[in-house]
Amino acid sequence: LSYPFVWVMMIYSIYVIIFHTGYIAKYPQWLRRSMCLLIIGLSLAAFIYITRHILYTTAWNRTAKFSLIKQTDMTFARYNELLPKLGDNYLFLYNYAAELNYGKYYNQSQEMAEQCSELWADYNLQLLMADNCINTTQYDNAEKHLKLASLMCPARFVPLYELMKLYQLKGEEKKTIQIAEIILKKKVKVPSSKVEWIKEKAKNSVKSVIH
Structure with a gap:
């Protein structure tokens, strides 16, 4: 209601x-x-x-x-004022979480995103939560969010790319190669420059690990 x-x-x-x-x-x-x-x-x-x-x-x-x-302190103050009034609106919560993430307030962003996730299951929300976790070194949680995003939209390449980057960050070469190979073998449903760029990054990741 x-x-x-x-x-x-x-x-x-x-x-x-x-x-x-x-x-x-x-x-x-x-x-x-x-x-x-x-x-x-x-x-x-x-x-x-x-x-x-x-x-x-x-x-x-x-x-x-x-x-x-321009994002200012007044921006966050205004969002905070509106939170009690619009806290049941998942789009407001997502927007607030995204603003906090952009302002590098990752812990606060994650709190808003978690509230939003109780009302809304969304691909972009999972990517946002993964980014918050990566920036607060909660790598295991980031991995969970990226895998969930990939399950939500199996045709998308971004979750796999971010997962590959995460494994590179953690120094997990075997998992990095596994995800890179999945990206390279994955069929492209909608061709785009971004997908080509991701596939090129995956190819370079495999080469850098092997050599």
């Missing part, structure tokens, strides 16, 4: 069921009047909720837009 449209449809459905199906006619007048007052009260509450939600979302969008120009 975090989306305003859901509230509107729920109240409208109750209204139709009560007042347009003859359901209410069999009840005494005082009860019908009470039901009317209840519907009015719910409608008013929904209007206030929707209005506030729009204001908070607008403030978030404005903050995110300015952050693209």
Whole structure:
């Protein structure tokens, strides 16, 4: 029930069921009047909720837009102010986590990302969490997130590339070669310069380990 449209449809459905199906006619007048007052009260509450939600979302969008120009302490202060209001919105949590990651606040970013993961299972979120873990030397957790991202989108090359880089960072040559060979043998569904670049990096990784 975090989306305003859901509230509107729920109240409208109750209204139709009560007042347009003859359901209410069999009840005494005082009860019908009470039901009317209840519907009015719910409608008013929904209007206030929707209005506030729009204001908070607008403030978030404005903050995110300015952050693209320059990220400041005020950016994070504003996100923190909006957190109690939009904390049930997985897109807000993801955006906040990404902002913190970009600002190199990796531990705080991971906290937001973990909250987001409770509401949303997403490929990009797993990559973000892996990056946070790598930058805080939590390599085992980073490996888990990268493997999960790869399972979510098997056709993507980025999780495998990041996994190869992680094994290189840890000095695990055998695993580095294994992932590099997977990348080189993997069929390309959508050709792109990035995929070609990743395959070239994988080829170079194999050569550097062998030689």
